[in-house]
Amino acid sequence: MSVVVADHLSKWYGQVIGLNDVSVEVPPGITGLLGPNGAGKSTFMKLITGQLKPSKGSIQVLGEPIWKNPSLFFRIGFCPEQDAFYDRMTGLEWVTALVRLNGVGEAEANAMGRRALEIVELTDAANKKIGAYSKGMRQRVKMAQALAHDPDLLILDEPLSGMDPIMRRKSIRLIREWGRAGKSIIVSSHILHEIESMTPSILLINQGRILAEGNVHQIRDLIDEHPHTVYIKADQTRTLAREFLAYDDVLSLKFEEDAVVVQTGRPDAFYARLTDLAASGSAGAIHEVTSPDDNLQAVFQYLVKP
């Protein structure tokens, strides 16, 4: 049974098309939704989480229509893209309060919140105000609220954005473990290498249409032909830069405020070395790793070229 079934699904925002006549079945397991900014990923995510109503066509999640069907959220956990919180609450208070909306009592919700924070390794920061969290911690607390009630289907919108390399690796491992444990997961990203490390099954979306669905390896060679840009926020950017210059796949390098921006021809190798570097601590603390979506945009332009 497919977890999501879209049938000639379209969504318009006035004159603007967000999603255009999409028919797709998302199988159980982990599925990556890959596309550049403005491709329709967010619209698709909002439609499968019942935040938007289809303009045309239909969408079913776990065998039921999702629009105006809140009880389906007993079985769905959603981690949205936006970095928005009740900043005055602690992580534990926030997750507990949201789990209570599932009809769970205070004590049980608290226990579920603690367990979820433990899974995303935020136990030590559970009683800190979210306003004092780093970007990576905020990403993790969002994941905690999504998984706290043990849903069948997890929908994660850009979940690794802003995480440091070590937490990125741990989060990828977690997502794979959930997949192995029988959960279905739909995870969106504009970074192929992230998706590839979680699942070979992808939906490629651009300009409101599903361009391709299936195995990620078929397009990865195309991706690797294009330089990949990585933004790294760290304490010791010069030390990092010195390390990077020793790699032959690093094509260019520039400094920004508290960050270094690298272009690499072999992203897989670069990310692997970066994670090792972060784990060793030899180049100081690495706080944030992001990749602008113009990497993927270039690939999509190449893919849709007549």
Added chain:
Amino acid sequence: MSAQPRSRPPAPTVLSSAMRVFDLSLGQMLWSRRSVFLGILLGGPVVLAVILRVVAELYRAPLQINGAMAAGPTIFGMMIWLLYIRFIVPVLGVFYGTALIADEVDDKTITYLFTRPIPRSAVLLGKYFAYLACTALLTAPSVVIVFFLVVPIAGGSIGAGFPSLVKDLGMLVVGLAAYGAVFALVGTRLKRPLVAGLVFAFGWEPAVLLFPGYLKRLTVAYYLQALVTHEMPQDSAVSLLLQVFREVPGTFASLVYLGVIIGSTLWLAGRAVEEREYVLEQ
């Protein structure tokens, strides 16, 4: 695979869900920037009451309003009507009521509430209860302080006036509930709810209340007037104006009408939230 249906807990009721949203929202509301504004607004009558009391103590002469002698309970009654009911309560209703859902949308936190197994109308209702608790909790101390400062002026008795204080507090809560519900509807239905709310509270209501006829029945203030217990000055221009204001239905009928206004506007606002798509700016 997990897509097979799993036994699902019973869906929480609208009321139980609303109470959980209330728990989540009350603290946020109490510590919001809007509450600072509310504190300043509610400090105004207290400052005025201090000035009146100081003047009364210094000059030891009864205060006059438009030439009429005014004892403490009368001044307190006028402050309740003119400052609280006709100004502060509608202002609170407009600023909080129109923002019940809009704040969550602006802060982009609405997603967390709309992706839980609760009806969307419960989100509105829970936030409405939080607004009511927050504004009532902050308004009551201001009214009580004003009561103790103003009522003793010119020999007024605190003991004798105490039952009317309780009624005034009740009336303020009813007023907050009614204006909050009306402006919650405005906030969920209109594109520029703040402007529409201010026009309703400070344009439409004062204007139609001055004229005889049926239009005044389309205001909240018309029904709230029936709940005012205080005697007003009788021999001044103000008293004449207030006599016009006093053309009101009975207390019971007013309470019923206000109940209908609160219930119907909240229901319509809930329907609007259920149907509407909220597109968050990225």
